[in-house]
Amino acid sequence: MxxxxxxxxxxxxxxxxxxxxxxxxxxxxxxxxxxxxxxxxxxxxxxxxxxxxxxxxxxxxxxxxxxxxxxxxxxxxxxxxxxxxxxxxxxxxxxxxxxxxxxxxxxxxxxxxxxxxxxxxxxxxxxxxxxxxxxxxxxxxxxxxxxxxxxxxxxxxxxxVEGPKHFTIAIPPSDMGQNLNYLLETETGCDILFRVGDETFKAHKLILAARSPVFRAQFFGLVGNPNMDEVALEDIEPSIFKAMLFFIYSDTLPDSQQFTGSMSTSTSTIMIQHLLAAADRFGLDRLKQLCEAKLCEEVNVDTVATTLSLADQHRCSQLKAICLKFASANLGAVMQTEGFKYVEETCPLLLSELLETVASAAVDERSGEGGLTRKRSGSSIIGLDLAAAAGAVHMVVEDDPNVRRVRRRA
CATH class of the missing domain: 2.60.210.10 (Apoptosis, Tumor Necrosis Factor Receptor Associated Protein 2; Chain A)
Structure with a gap:
């Protein structure tokens, strides 16, 4: 046998x-x-x-x-x-x-x-x-x-080391976002109408309340009105509100081309900047963080000043720090942009912070410390003399009981 x-x-x-x-x-x-x-x-x-x-x-x-x-x-x-x-x-x-x-x-x-x-x-x-x-x-x-x-x-x-493979059953990815977005696109069961500029958008109060504390308070809070069926919104573009609704239902950052019809980087950056402001307004923290990350990827000489102003206004500390460091490293080119002129006129305290960042980089370089230790995919060592920095941008801080101004001198 x-x-x-x-x-x-x-x-x-x-x-x-x-x-x-x-x-x-x-x-x-x-x-x-x-x-x-x-x-x-x-x-x-x-x-x-x-x-x-x-x-x-x-x-x-x-x-x-x-x-x-x-x-x-x-x-x-x-x-x-x-x-x-x-x-x-x-x-x-x-x-x-x-x-x-x-x-x-x-x-x-x-x-x-x-x-x-x-x-x-x-x-x-x-x-x-x-x-x-x-x-x-x-x-x-x-x-x-x-x-x-x-x-x-x-x-x-x-x-x-890989052992023998056992039989497995493939699990498809979650399609919850697709299903919810289908309800939005087909307007199935919608119970609230938004008037934004010349356009209207239908949505679901329960879904909005689940995603946004602002909508939750508006519809179901102590002073909210669960019976309202129409809301007029000001100070937001229809395309931005539509993109925000897309995120609320799908939990993904929308494609700028889908909502603006443009593939240019500048148009994408402007849309994301407005979307960040909307996310802050309606308490959508994840959308705000996604916009921060996207704006960080798109920071360049032309956009850094406006993005810096936006980050400061909406308390985006990480994005603000990145913009300050980038602007200080490319100060001469940044100063020639329209965005920098806007910051000069509207955000004088930001210019003071920018000058402090330039000075800090110069001091770190002189001491051989080389700047921040944040991990990233690239780094720069900037050889910068404080006298050269002062020559690049002369700023005068004037103390007044009511206002603290920073102005640039030729």
Whole structure:
């Protein structure tokens, strides 16, 4: 009698893969960083890849004393606790002439030859003591307007084991938002009518009350009227109210093209700015946060001043801090925009905060601290003299019992 039919089989898979992430590091005011001394470095913000924090260290006078500042050194360092962290690295010094002749040092290309690099503990580094001869660097297309830009990629090696797959049943994603939006689009069971400008919108009081504390109070609060069937709204555009209704029913940020008919970035930014104000007005905190995140992605020289004013007015602290930092780093260009003129005329205290941000960046640079430590996908070191900042924007703060004004002088 044989027992072959009683034999059991099993199997598993060991999978080695890399979790990749990138960081852009810009050094502005390169010439001001020279003379720090060998072994002293400028650090980027920390950035997270594969569950570990990393930082880029740039040594303007080189890492080795014996090189007599002949070379600049660049390293990628493990900035969080960890032991035997295996990773691949790539450092790229960007050609700023537009020719695309970047200087690339890639560990990814050599992975098959030597395998990943192992970092033993926090502070371990991978990089080059003689990354670039300094004299050559300073006459190359990699340095433009006293600015250097680098791109860093880290690939943290992970291992996982997959056992045998069991039978599974796929669960479709939630369609609650689609179902509720269908009620809005078909006006099924609507019991309230909104008049917004020359347009009207039907909706459901219970759904609005569930999503917005303002509507809840208006329809079902102590002084609310559950029997009202019509509301007139002022100080809001029909397209913005329609977009807000879309969010209330679907819980997603609407596509600006759907509501404005335009694909331009400027139109999208303006719509999101108005939508943020509406979200604040009706207590839609999640919509407000989504608008903040979207405006943060779209911050540029042309929009930063108006977005800064909006963030200050509607108490968006994170967005305000980002706008202040961006504006201070691009002050000359920002001052030429219509948005900056509007801020000058209507929000003088914001100009004072902006000047404080410029001064703080300059002080941090002089002390070698390099600015904020917030994690993000890119960072800049700005070489800025306080005297230069004062030359870029002269501001006078006048104290008065009733008003505190800040004005710009030519």
């Amino acid at each position: 044989n027992n072959f039919d009683q034999t059991t089989y099993s199997g598993s898979k060991s999978i080695n893969e890399s979790v990749n992430g990138s960081h852009d590091f810009t050094i502005r005011g390169y010439s001001l960083a020279k003379g720090m001394g060998a072994g002293k470095y400028i650090s980027s913000d920390t950035f997270t890849v594969g569950g570990y924090d990393w930082a880029i260290y740039f040594y303007p006078d080189g890492k080795n004393l014996e090189d007599n500042s002949t070379y600049v050194s660049v390293f990628i360092a493990l900035a969080s606790e960890g032991s035997d962290v295996r990773a691949l690295f790539e450092l790229t010094l960007l050609d700023q002439s537009g020719k695309g002749k970047h200087k690339v040092h890639s560990h990814f290309d050599r992975a098959l030859e030597s395998g990943p690099y192992t970092l033993k503990y926090r502070g371990s580094m991978w990089g080059y003591k003689r990354f670039f001869r300094r004299q050559s660097l300073e006459t190359s297309d990699y340095l433009k307007d006293d600015c250097l830009s680098m791109h860093c990629t880290v690939g943290v090696v992970r291992n996982r």
